[in-house]
Amino acid sequence: MSDHPAGRANASELPERDLPPGRHALLREQLMTELRRQEHEEPGERKHTGRRTPGWVRRRGTGDGRSPRPRLLRPALGVAAVAAATAAVLTLTPALGGVQESQMIDQRAVALLEDVALAAESRKAPAEIRDDQYVYVLSKGAYRTYFQEGKTRIDPPQKRELWTAVDGSREGLLVDEGHFGGRTATEPDTPGLPTNTSYRSLQRLPTDPQEMRDWLYEHASDNEFDDDHNAFVLVGDMVRETLLPPGVAAALFRAAGTIPGVEVRDHVRDAAGREGIAVTRESRGERTEIVFDRTTKEYLGERTVRTEKDEHNGLSRGDLIGQSAVLERAVVDRTGERP
Template sequence: MIRTPWRRREEPLDHAELRRLLPAPGDPELSSDRLRGLEEHLMTEIRNRTPDTAPDTAPNPLAGPPPAGAPAGDRASRPGRRSGRRPVLVGVAAALALAAAGVAALAGGPGGSGGSENPGRVAAPPAGAVPAPVVQVVRGSTAALAGAVADISGAAARAELPEPGPGQFLYIRSEVSGLVSWEGSDGKNRSYVDKIHPREVWMSPDGAKGWLLEPHGKGTGRDGITLDDPEGGERTLNSPSHAYLKTLPTDPSLLLEKIYDETRGMGNGPDQQAFGTIGDLLREQVVPPKLAAGLYRAAARIPGVVLVDDSVDAAGRHGIAIARTDESDGSRTEWIFDRETFAYLGERTVQTRDAEGIRAGTVRGHTAVTGRAVVDALKQRPAGSAPGGDRAGAPAAPSAGT
């Protein structure tokens, strides 16, 4: 490679003389309306184009898909909402490129709101997205919460769950759908969700090796992506492994104390963060039975947690739900359980009030766990499981322990 040698300047540069010779710099200024429009368009482009990553976390291989209500632009390409090791950042170059795209759109370019042709036309939603369903918001109550939690935790403690041996992998299959916010060419935000699609995760007990297959998800590709962690990062509540979960206390008081301590300063307040952390642990894991029971009892002690009489998972299964509303945006996350067996079915997030352009009753997303097993190799499926890209018909109810 030919390099230009560094040369020492023989004479000092006269900056004052240089300023006198050069023309005065311009002083461009945008109107406040145009500046606001550029800022709004830039944020919309970032939400719609950035690979899925939660704003306050990096991907977590075992915490599972993002909470059902997380916008698609906030979800991680690797499982998990708050935790993990490799945050996806929007670099300066990417931000400048998006800003340029925003200027072009506002100036009347393709898809922009400034064009005179079809001024009221609504831009097409992202590929694979459908209008978000809207449901009647069922009020929650604490009246029957204690009894329901006792039944749920009791079933979890009695569950017979698969235990991985040396060289084996945990396998979790789900049906998932998440929120996609989209701004039309008329400037109005509309809520769409991904079509419900399968998601499969393989993970070694120590969390060092894994694979994610979600052909219809964003950032995973048709063949999936690796979840390997060759650096062997430290395991925490926000970056757990099956082996790590087995080291946690099962007493609800000790669990809750640990959760509040380790998540201090994260999320939208300590109570909401504690509830979300427990949900992450339960969603896409094989949780030891006694720990699962302790987590449910711990969740019931978090202020604001209620019981909802009816909720529906992504597979269409109805059940009761342990729920909590995030007061910052009005979204209520519901953990859904079978009415008879008290097995964990999945999760749903519903908007409880109009906020951030999302109307009350909008289902921001939902999941359904359709299988948990132990397999002998990465990408291997248990007997009778459907191929990765196809749905396997009516899902079997998951084990009661999770």
Template sequence: MNQLPELPDRDLPPGRHRLLKEHLMTEIRQEPSEAPVRRRFVRTALVVGAVAAVTAVAVTFTVPSGQAERAATPGKPAATKGAVKPGAGNEAAQLLEGIALAAEHAEVPAGIRDDQFVYIKSKVAWTTQTNDEPAKLQPIHEREVWKSVDGSRKGLLNEPYQGFDNEPLDAETPGIPSNTNYRHLQTLPTDPDKMYKWLNSVSEGSNSKDEANFVLVGDLARESLMPPAQAAALYRAAARISGVFVIDDTVDAAGRHGVAVARVDRGQRFELIFDKETKEFLGERAVAIEDLPWGFKKGDVVARTAILDRTVVDKAGQRP
């Protein structure tokens, strides 16, 4: 097995630890001391095979200064005319409805079998910190993951920059409500109200339930294959999350411009980025909106991702 990254001597920068547990990307939200950050895009703890490998990686998403951000106050719904239902502002709710409609009509591979694997290729850059040195943003690098369609088979992680060269990932434990294999996602609600209740029941940690729910929406958008009906319900449920607003123009880790729904928590703005025309999910970005105690200045990008490919293949390690 490859050399595992060095464990930090203290808590990671404010954010959350990412646990690759039972061959899924599930997130462990840890509330560090002095934590003005969210947990959303921090990847850290990885359970690879039987070995737990903690990598000091924090992900975050950022919006450059001067970018159009339509919210009266960071983290508050934008002011709009007419009634605003609880949750996101009208503008964000309208954008999420457009995203939901696109997701509802998205095509997934036909005839998906239980013995196949969901393949996701992405570009990522996390924040790293070791010992007492200031945190810094990694170079953008490629990441590939293979996840069992029904969760019963070992998956695979290939992220050489992080020291993982085709590392086997354990099969999922059946019956866990937060499992993200395709077959389990097919059992989730297709009604937005019921999906919102599911988010509330499954999301964990964070500074608030709204934050935890937004984190979970991004997790599912990033590294899973959501069935169309459930994806549509997920984005409609996201419109019920308080503090969500719109970013008119932002850029993912692949340099693609898009529109984003975003939230602010503990000194960072977290964006879920979508294609302006097709409303397809592109990636995420986080930005410090104030100087952070772990080394970043206001306006710094703290993390970014971009989904390059998402499909189904016959075996772990196979590429389209």
């Protein structure tokens, strides 16, 4: 697998007619929203909202013992940037000390995620789901364990079964064959928490891509990664062990296509060894990969990989931090029941 992401294009290579219908308005609105936000902020000011750290087992940290680096403000963009957005390219250029980084909307990622959204819309939701039922998800996963003195370990992927109450009002069940697993009751939804992932909670999420994008940025984790990366990670958190209503899934994937820095990688394997195509994003030495079936465009799983050497934890470039694969989703009548 190549270490170089595919599909990055510049403005001259992005004819407007090649974008899926409706993407231009969303990209332009994304840019104008950023400009309006900057007009009302003082230099160095950041607006924060209450955010929940996603529940997936994921290690968050710089990996080198340093404190998180300061966030970089994006300077206001002018008429040229608006024209570029019309051509489906959004360039964000945060700068500090004369050093600039460019993040672009990747046309290939937009096209792939549009195909994924169309496939999600075509799948029918299970008929007559009752509140007293449970969403069942069978998966495999492996996540790196961190010990003292820079020692880490990642075990082979193990089976994981999760039952979640459809309405989120009751305990669920997790059966995990991993090293730290076992049979555990899971908590019901937290009342009023926007990122609850029971089926009824997911039904209340936006089905409009722009509204979904706003929702992702509002509720993503607030940590040392940049806002765009946290929004992308939340996309994976919302789909991994859930049953998404078709309209919500479509909006989620279309919104993911508007996140700067998202790219496409070919020939990526999930934790079950299935090869697919992935949308990816890199931040602070980690690359998150959300993998789809190349033909059906169905979600397969997710991987997180080191892209820089991490001397503090003894990790090298290319080392796996975590991986997952969803094998089955269904609706059943009780915890412990399998389809």
